[in-house]
Amino acid sequence: MKRLLIYAHMLALHGASRIVPEEERREWLKEWKSELWHVASLHTGEKTTAFVAGAFRDAYVLRADLRVARVRRSHAFGSSPLLCLLFLLVAALTSIGIAFLLPGTRAALLPSPYRDARTLVVVSRDGTAHSLQPSVSLDEFRYWQRSAQHVFSDLAFYQIVRRQLHIGHGAAVELSIARATENLPDLLQTPSFTASTRSTNDMPRLILSESAWRSYFHADPHVVGRVVFVLGEKASIAGVVRSDAWRLPGKADAWLLESEAHIGMLPSQAMGFVVARMQPSLTHDPAEDRWHMTVPLAGGVDGFECVSVRHFARDPFVFFAFAALLALLALPATTSLPLGEYPYNPQQQSLSLRLRRWLFLTAKLVLIVPVACFASLDVAQLFSDVQSVQLMVTFVAMLAALRWVLRDQRRRCPVCLQLLRNPVHVGQPSRNFLAWNGTELICVVGHGFLHVPEMPTSWFSTQRWLYLDASWRVIFRPPEVARTT
Amino acid sequence: MGAEAKLSHTAALILRAISAGYIYGFSVMEMTGLPSGTVYPAMRRLERDGLIQSKWEAETIATAEQRPPRKYYKVTRAGKTTLEASLKRYPLLEKMIPQSEEEHV
Numbered sequence: 373m374k375r376l377l378i379y380a381h382m383l384a385l386h387g388a389s390r391i392v393p394e395e396e397r398r399e400w401l402k403e404w405k406s407e408l409w410h411v412a413s414l415h416t417g418e419k420t421t422a423f424v425a426g427a428f429r430d431a432y433v434l435r436a437d438l439r440v441a442r443v444r445r446s447h448a449f450g451s452s453p454l455l456c457l458l459f460l461l462v463a464a465l466t467s468i469g470i471a472f473l474l475p476g477t478r479a480a481l482l483p484s485p486y487r488d489a490r491t492l493v494v495v496s497r498d499g500t501a502h503s504l505q506p507s508v509s510l511d512e513f514r515y516w517q518r519s520a521q522h523v524f525s526d527l528a529f530y531q532i533v534r535r536q537l538h539i540g541h542g543a544a545v546e547l548s549i550a551r552a553t554e555n556l557p558d559l560l561q562t563p564s565f566t567a568s569t570r571s572t573n574d575m576p577r578l579i580l581s582e583s584a585w586r587s588y589f590h591a592d593p594h595v596v597g598r599v600v601f602v603l604g605e606k607a608s609i610a611g612v613v614r615s616d617a618w619r620l621p622g623k624a625d626a627w628l629l630e631s632e633a634h635i636g637m638l639p640s641q642a643m644g645f646v647v648a649r650m651q652p653s654l655t656h657d658p659a660e661d662r663w664h665m666t667v668p669l670a671g672g673v674d675g676f677e678c679v680s681v682r683h684f685a686r687d688p689f690v691f692f693a694f695a696a697l698l699a700l701l702a703l704p705a706t707t708s709l710p711l712g713e714y715p716y717n718p719q720q721q722s723l724s725l726r727l728r729r730w731l732f733l734t735a736k737l738v739l740i741v742p743v744a745c746f747a748s749l750d751v752a753q754l755f756s757d758v759q760s761v762q763l764m765v766t767f768v769a770m771l772a773a774l775r776w777v778l779r780d781q782r783r784r785c786p787v788c789l790q791l792l793r794n795p796v797h798v799g800q801p802s803r804n805f806l807a808w809n810g811t812e813l814i815c816v817v818g819h820g821f822l823h824v825p826e827m828p829t830s831w832f833s834t835q836r837w838l839y840l841d842a843s844w845r846v847i848f849r850p851p852e853v854a855r856t857t
Numbered sequence: 858m859g860a861e862a863k864l865s866h867t868a869a870l871i872l873r874a875i876s877a878g879y880i881y882g883f884s885v886m887e888m889t890g891l892p893s894g895t896v897y898p899a900m901r902r903l904e905r906d907g908l909i910q911s912k913w914e915a916e917t918i919a920t921a922e923q924r925p926p927r928k929y930y931k932v933t934r935a936g937k938t939t940l941e942a943s944l945k946r947y948p949l950l951e952k953m954i955p956q957s958e959e960e961h962v
Binding site for chain 2: 402403404405406407409410411413422423424425426427428429430433434437441
């Protein structure tokens with residue numbers, strides 16, 4: 373009978389152990405089984421049964437304690453100010469790293485591959501400098517070639533067309549081809565284009581982008597000299613250029629360099645881009661990177677902008693600054709700007725503590741800028757209209773980030789900068805004019821309370837901090853324990 | 858730990874019992890008269906707060922005596938400080954459980 377009872381008790385202990393989380397179960401069961409052996413050897417069945425009944429309560433309490441400890445640990449982990457800054461730093465470095473990996477964004481980050489990028493300009497009609505649409509006709513290009521030698525030392529014309537490229541054996545692929553005058557590589561003066569474009573014969577020369585070479589020619593190392601069929605005629609492949617070597621308007625997979633005679637066969641009103649090298653006599657001021665040009669026409673004058681390629685490289689950052697400014701202006705519509713009222717308290721708010729609080733806010737603001745900037749650039753590369761997507765993503769990201777920075781700062785203790793915990797609702801809305809009604813949060817170390825009004829009133833418009841003096845310390849855990857649990 | 862004034866009477870009683878030499882759960886139960894469902898959770902929390910620490914008895918000793926090994930508890934330095942403060946708060950504890958030099962195994 374006694375043996376049967378022991379089996380029943382052991383079974384009950386095993387049942388109770390199922391309540392205990394798995395990581396603690398073995399140790400828990402071992403202790404209870406050991407204790408049961410000693411209890412059973414000294415006492416009768418009734419006392420042993422009472423002892424085993426306590427195991428269920430112990431199992432429930434242990435389970436609840438572990439759950440609370442887990443929640444506290446995760447909260448403590450997330451509320452540290454240093455961890456917050458570390459997280460932002462990692463996010464910033466990650467977005468910068470991704471930007472360097474993506475060819476589109478890497479081009480914006482690396483220095484220009486063109487020699488003297490300031491004097492290399494893209495000529496476009498007034499108001500269209502940042503548009504991706506061509507705005508100059510072939511006729512205008514020819515006119516400048518003849519009559520604007522005092523402004524430009526050299527000029528090239530190109531237009532982006534989407535055409536089929538017959539790569540042999542009956543295979544054809546559709547590519548964006550920049551159909552350009554043959555002086556384009558000499559004008560750009562970049563090692564990538566110059567080295568790879570040595571003429572082998574009188575055929576138009578085709579330069580492939582690295583991505584097109586890899587995708588459609590399987591990275592064939594003997595591709596140079598191969599003859600392909602494009603735009604109704606034969607062309608000889610003259611080389612392959614790195615993806616980030618092209619920084620001019622228009623996305624191209626290949627460049628077809630044609631003689632003046634070939635380009636001259638285009639209609640005179642064919643629209644394209646004009647890239648030119650400014651005469652040194654006009655570019656004395658090193659800060660200047662935009663010039664305006666007025667061209668006489670039969671019925672009046674026409675205005676053109678000559679924008680330096682160096683200026684184009686700054687475009688993504690100019691767009692970011694513009695969108696960030698818009699986000700800053702929109703911020704008051706989404707959250708209140710004041711950080712709250714913090715009464716002066718020389719014991720708890722020394723100059724260094726106040727400085728630390730503002731430094732923390734500044735560090736967060738400084739770190740969210742590269743996060744939003746490079747993340748928006750990275751995301752924009754996924755879409756064809758890079759500029760519009762970058763503007764939208766930057767606006768949304770900066771608005772959300774600025775809002776988070778302010779809200780996070782308001783929810784932190786001004787002394788230890790830990791996130792405040794244990795929000796409780798105090799007061800009743802119906803008594804709003806008689807007593808305050810809102811949420812109270814507490815600093816776990818015991819530095820004070822934060823009172824956030826539910827409904828801003830003339831006498832309680834923003835959140836208020838209430839410092840607790842040293843007499844309150846006895847009810848709080850010491851800082852080193854409170855911060856880690 | 859330094860949370861001297863926070864111990865409840867029951868927790869202080871258990872801490873005092875362990876300090877007095879009742880170093881495993883069942884002996885604490887016997888000494889304090891508290892049920893197992895109170896003593897074991899309280900000891901676990903005292904250990905979590907660093908006031909006591911546990912250690913399993915060596916298998917060889919238990920095997921030689923033909924019984925399972927026991928889990929023994931002892932009061933830490935922080936536990937002693939806390940107990941001193943608790944004894945000021947609950948002076949009767951000293952009379953209920955007199956301090957003993959020997960461990961009640």
